[in-house]
Amino acid sequence: MSTSERDALAMDAYSHAVTTAAELVGPAVVRIDIERDMAPRSGRYPSPPGRGLGSGFIFASDGQILTNAHVVEHARRISVTLADGRTFAAGLIGSDPAVDVAVLRIGADHLPVAELGRQVLRVGQLVLAVGNPYGLNWTVTAGVVSAIGRTLDVPGSPKMVNLIQTDTSINPGNSGGPLVDSAGRVVGMTTAMLPMAQGLGFSVPLDTIKAVLAHITQKRNAAPGGVSLGVGGMSVTLDATLRRTLKLTQQQGMEILEVRPQGPAERAELKRQDIIIAADGTPIAEPRDLQRIVRDRMHSEKIVITFLRGGKQRKVTAVL
Known part of the structure; x- marks a missing residue:
């Protein structure tokens, strides 16, 4: 095989990885339009009062969307346009401006979702930034991870730490879009660019995003009467091979992202990344399922939690 033929094959492999990843995550990428009465406080994301625009991505099929906190800051009206062209009014579930993460929700269901990855990023790894800049369908820029654990300290803006640095081009309209690996799995969320640094981009890592989701979910899922x-968590799709091995009929479970210190879950030795699949024998596919069952329990009652850890199915009894 000649050098030119090998180069062509390498280019084809690269192109295939990029196009495949983009096609996997693209349907879950959304455009976010904002109406606001005042400009965001942050000097890193200059935007005048009036209208704003950003990107986001659906992470739960019931209409939950991740984006940047600065995209929706001071918004009095938020609308979300899906990849299929439908537009919905959106509500703000919660946000953490310190790490530039916000969660929205729209009144739609059975939506395509972006898969959240689990792998550890490595410097030099291929990544794609996908967004909906300026309302132009979804667009893709490819590059590599340049560094991990970066700090971004821009005068007039909150200091941000533990960021992913990439050489993928990011523009203001891409803010809030997913950063994905070659398999189309979300590994971060684009948050900032340095205009004078030739396209240097920064993204919030997935661990930080999950921590924000856990905090918001835990507050929403606290049942009446204490x-x-x-725990805080989110719905995840169960591995097909694991489902067959354990003979599970359900396709989803609730991954634990946060465990409250000294709470019932910690006392029962549940841990982060455990996946709850049942409570007292009732299947759990998402946090709302667990919330509903817990609400039916009184103080000091016990609840049996069935969960997955390390490829095995386990059970514990928690005292509420």
Whole structure:
């Protein structure tokens, strides 16, 4: 095989990786339009009062969307346009401006979702930034991870730490879009660019995003009267091979992202990244399922939690 033929094959492999990843995540990428009465406080993301625009991505099929906190800051009206062209009014579930993460929700269901990855990023790894800049369908820029654990300290803006640095081009309209690996799995969320640094881009890592989701979910899922399992989490799709091995009929479970110190879950030795699949024998596919069951329990009642850890199915009894 000649050098030119090998180069062509390498280019084809690269192109295939980029196009495949983009096609996998593209349907879950959304455009976010904002109406606001005042400009965002942050000097890193200059935007005048009036209208704003950003990107986001659906992470739960019931209409939950991730984006940057600065995209929706001071918004009095938020609308979300899906990849299929439908537009919905959106509500703000919660946000953490310190790490530039916000969660929205729209009144739609059975939506395509972006898969959240689990792998550890490595410097030099291929990544794609996908967004909906300026309302132009979804667009893709490819590059590599340049560094991990970067700090961004811009005068007039909150200091941000533990960021992913990439050489993928990011423009203001891409803010809030997913950063994905070659398999189309989300590994971060684009948050900032340095205009004078030739396209240097920064993204919030997935671990930080999950921590924000856990905090927001835990506050929303606290049952009346203080009855709570003491966990925050999100719905995840169960591995097909694991489902066959364990003979599970359900396709989703609830991954634990946060465990409250000294709470029932911690006392029962549940841990982050455990996946709850049942409570008292009732299947759990998402946090709302667990919340509903916990609400039916009184103080000091026990609840049996079935969960997955390390490829094995386990059970514990938690005292609420």
